[in-house]
Amino acid sequence: MATLKLELGERSYPIHIDSKLLNQGNLLSTYIRAKRVCIVTNTQVAPLYLDKVKRQLTDFQVDEIILPDGEAEKNLANFEKIMSHLLANTHGRDSTLIALGGGVIGDITGFAAACYQRGIDFIQIPTTLLSQVDSSVGGKTAVNHPLGKNMIGAFYQPKAVLIDIDSLQTLPAREFSAGMAEVIKYGILGDGEFFVWLEHNCDLIKAAHPSVLIEMIERCCQCKANIVSADETEAGVRALLNLGHTFGHAIEAEQGYGNWLHGEAVATGMVLAAKLAVAMNLLEVSELRRIEHLLTAFNLPLQAPEDMGFEAFIKHMRRDKKNIGGKLRLIIPTAIGQSVMRDDISEGMLQQIL
Structure with a gap:
């Protein structure tokens, strides 16, 4: 496993890169501080990797949000959908969001984490090459607006980034x-x-x-x-x-x-x-x-x-x-x-x- 650290004082976090990383449940659970977890993913990624991640979280109370796939879905309507789900399922400030997908999922999940109850934990599990090398690292979170890309967002860092290169095998x-x-x-x-x-x-x-x-x-x-x-x-x-x-x-x-x-x-x-x-x-x-x-x-x-x-x-x-x-x-x-x-x-x- 390759591991590096993004240094930001108290908000520093690790970036782990390896194959079979989604099979290492003890690693993922290290970065979850309470029992409530919500996984945000999309219709393309969910059939491939959602169950694999959930199997690593049997000690936690887990629910999920499955959004449509595509850049057009990184919008305020889906941001509101995430907010409504978290509220309806009584998630608290100690809940953790997991972004399972590409850059769209990572960006909108991170923005939701930054905003929900003024900030809750989130973990990045990027499944595309673009998100693995760029958008999952650095804490830029956002949604798009018809007049401009990433114009509504926040700088908000994840607790960890887990990069499993095996997910690239299913990438078009x-x-x-x-x-x-x-x-x-x-x-x-x-x-x-x-x-x-x-x-x-x-x-x-x-x-x-x-x-x-x-x-x-x-x-x-x-x-x-x-x-x-x-x-x-x-x-x-x-x-x-x-x-x-x-x-x-x-x-x-x-x-x-x-x-x-x-x-x-x-x-x-x-x-x-x-x-x-x-x-x-x-x-x-x-x-x-x-x-x-x-x-x-x-x-x-x-x-x-x-x-x-x-x-x-x-x-x-x-x-x-x-x-x-x-x-x-x-x-x-x-x-x-x-x-x-x-x-x-x-x-x-x-x-x-x-």
Whole structure:
């Protein structure tokens, strides 16, 4: 088992990564402080893993909430559904929520935990690659709004993150590829050696070699843990984790949540950010080509939707959470392994790129 710790003082927590992790009930129960547990999952994950998790919790009083699958379900209506279930089943402040699923389930469950009775415990059990390397770590919780992605939420840390790589065996190929966009992001934004490692281990990653997957996920989680420990609420360096996301969130919002997977939109967003960097003479064309080549190796899109022009992008980008004082703030790669935030990029320059 690979284990690392996200250091946040009294709110620090472990991240465990292994195969057969869902069979280790003694590990899961370590992070539950009372007898009441509610598992939040979805219609795709429940038939695969819900009973396996419940078997590890025979000493607890367990109920569950099964939501529909998909990014479109990360909304206020389902948030209210979770609240109503917790109230109707008399859950108290000592209850624990378990998020069993991908990023949508993790985000909405974490937000519910942050809000219910002003905060209860929750545990992340991410079952998709994207959630394992990114959304389950760091305490960003939220729901979407038709006018913007993740605009309603809170910073709220879990008690633990349990990553079982065996869940990737049931993950559709498209979802695995989408997760690889977030993996590649870490290499571009701050770890050039990891980017090279990904280039060299492409075939083993595609073959789902267990030790390679554990190492890959561990390196991503460690990178994110280091950044979050230094800047929990995104006042500074944590914003670098949004590389590709300003463009990507615009694509998701415009195309309708779920039509483009989050990782697909981020992949295209990273290419657009890199093209912008090339236009600003901040990034070598050869570096852009390496980024495009690695994304292509995992069947990720490089081009924005054909029906999405500048005006469609900019209306969403103007609402981005990183913007301050009406200025667009974008994360731009200056080399593979190095990125910066810029707030001096004109809409005219963006129009040229888009």
